[in-house]
Amino acid sequence: xxxxxxxxxxxxxxxxxxxxxxxxxxxxxxxxxxxxxxxxxxxxxxxxxxxxx
Numbered sequence: 126x127x128x129x130x131x132x133x134x135x136x137x138x139x140x141x142x143x144x145x146x147x148x149x150x151x152x153x154x155x156x157x158x159x160x161x162x163x164x165x166x167x168x169x170x171x172x173x174x175x176x177x178x
Contacts, residue, residue, distance in 0.1 A: 138175045145171035 149157065149167045157163060162170055 142171045142175035145174045 146167055149171060150164075154164060157167075
């Protein structure tokens with residue numbers, strides 16, 4: 126991949142992580158617990174989900 130495409134891939138991944146963070150933050154603690162993590166885990170899980178896409 127070129128530098129240009131790497132740059133936009135990174136921007137896209139950060140945008141997706143921000144969106145996942147927003148969605149997860151709107152969930153209740155119970156919903157998060159049902160998925161197996163706590164509110165403190167949201168940033169890490171959001172980055173992981175965005176990276177997998």
